[in-house]
Amino acid sequence: MIEKLLTMSFSYRNCMIIWVCLPLLSSGNAVFGGSIVKFLPGFDGELPFKLETGYITVAESELFYYFIESELSPESDPVLVWYSGGPGCSTLNGIIYEIGPLAFNITAYQGGTPILEYYPYSWTKTSNILFIDAPVGTGFSYAINSSAYPSSDTKSAEQTYEFLLKWFTDHPQFLANQLFIGADSYSGISAPIVVKHIIDGADAGVFPRLNLKGYILGCPRTVETINENSKVTYCHRMGLISDPLFEQARESCNGSYYEVEADESECYINLQKIDKLIHDINKNHILEPKCTWASPDQDGESDIRSLKEESENFILSPPRIPDFWCHNFNYALSYIWANDISVQEALNVRVGTIKDWKRCDKKLNYTMNVYSVLDVHRYLSSKGLQVLVYNGDHDLVVPNIGTQDWIKLLNNMTVDFEWRPWFADGQIAGYNIKYSRRGSGYRLTYATVLGAGHVPQEYKRRECFDMYDRWIHYYPI
Known part of the structure; x- marks a missing residue:
């Protein structure tokens, strides 16, 4: 009976009988679209944070997500939506190697199930994070039929926006939380488009209304010509x-x-x-x-x-x-762990949907059809958003020079404070500069991360946590 109710159309989710069934679902650690995960293979004991995994159906695709509640105050802390670059890189990469509360014990590995440890300087210390395997074909996301697999920059952005509308409908308790969109590397193309969809949807009266406050981009692909030209100068x-x-x-x-x-x-x-x-x-x-x-x-x-x-x-x-x-050695354990059947069962991955999990799928059926999102950033600069953009200063994939060049091309920007160092543990962790646009409330902070590569939070995990923790709470970096 419950399964039948859950498959009812979207428009009937507010009916009385659905809400009556919610306590029954909660008692079994289930929620709309997902389930609570308390234990993971390789981790000793119960997880010290709340993890929910599940799927959201979007255009004949099943997009997989991990939702980790803030370890401080989930009711009031911001919600950060995060997906990785590639295109085709699983967001599990972000959870374990970059901004999440888990890490592999690489040095102690002797075979078998890799050991997972709690990582204390996680961005979940200060915000709720919704990790999405997007576009379809990434990580544990899959298409219901083969015709739904082809994707593109524009299609991926549209589907991610639709995903968010459905996820927040299923999780209305987070609608009032401040919302930030986050992405890195190649997803620097689609993420600003997602932000634009949210703003345009709110203007058009689309429900639910998302409480968007800003976005964050790490080493983002933005303008192809600027990015490529900057490599010689770098x-x-x-x-x-x-x-x-x-x-x-x-x-x-x-x-x-x-x-x-x-x-x-x-x-x-x-x-x-x-x-x-x-x-x-x-x-x-x-x-x-x-x-x-x-x-x-x-x-x-x-x-x-x-x-x-x-x-x-x-x-x-x-x-x-x-x-x-070699840096690639760090990734080896993710392939062993994520392809383990017991791990997929613990994560509530649907059996048989993913036969060979890849950290980054290089054969993804994906069309790169957007070569510049500079005009999108210009449009967003009039919307009163808070923005953080950062680069590793040893990254030759997306050099910091190119990022600074396109930021200077935004409209009507003034410098709030000049180039200056920022610190972590009393040491210089990078440099930053802050811009604003008069009359709009728009604020953009640009930061470099000293000694970091592509992507910075993978190389300087602790320092990037300090940077994010200050910025998300509106403090100077």
Whole structure:
């Protein structure tokens, strides 16, 4: 009977008989669309925080989510919606490696189920976080039929917005909480579009009305041309290319290094020289080893096709040589853990829907159809939002130079305070600058994270918590 009631149409959810059934559902640790998870394989004892997992149906797709209540005051703390980049990277990556309250014990791993430990400097210390596996095909999200798998920047943003409307309808107790949208890396494209959908929906009287207050973007893809052009300038500033070569490239390319045709022009030749110099640099963090290659190419070209096709997934097992370390080793345990049947059962993943969980699915059926969201940011700058944008200063995927360049192109911005350091544990953790737009209430804080790569909270987890904790409560970073 309860199952039949739960499948009734959306418009009947307020009927008397549904509300009568709610106490029965709660007593079984179930809620609309999800269930409470108290124990996880690899974690010793009951989880010290409240975790709910479940699915929301959106356009013949089942989008999987993890909701972790604030460990301080869930009734009044903000709700942060978070999804990862890629596109196609599971938000489990965010929970375990970046901003969540769990972490793998990597050094003690001896085989079997990986050990999970409680991580104290989680963003859930100060906010509720709704983690979404989006777009469909990411993490544990799946399509009801194959025709629903193809996605794109615009489609993903629309579906995420629809997901939020349905999730908050099922969780009305959080509608009054302040809402922030958060994303990193490639999702810097779709996240601002989601924010625009929320604002436009509120203006059009769409129910429920979401209490949107702002958004947060880590190393965000924003304008393709600006991002790509900034890489040459960044390489020069970091000493990866010489002064003469940089000047030659700048003059011959007229300052534009993106999509230069392969020919014999001086610009193309100079860019080839630059590419060769940084070929064996780890773009995610320029100071870390590029471990996807067994050894640096001597001729600048590898003939190992499999490494080219799946370089990020090449090393998927912990190191056998104690002194040899690669950042990809950290990801190995997530594949072992998330593909364990007992883990999927504990998370209430539907049996048989995901046969091979991937941290980042490189074969996702996805069309990148938005090349710039600068105009979206300009539109949002008139809406009185609070915004935090940040970069790792050792990231060559989305260099901090490019992010600062597009921020300067926003309309009618004034500087509230100039470039200055921010601190964590008494040490400089990065630098920041704050902008505002007169008359709109719009505030944008831009911050760098010292020594961090792509994405910053994975490299400087404690420092990024301090940054977020101050910003989300409207304190200066």
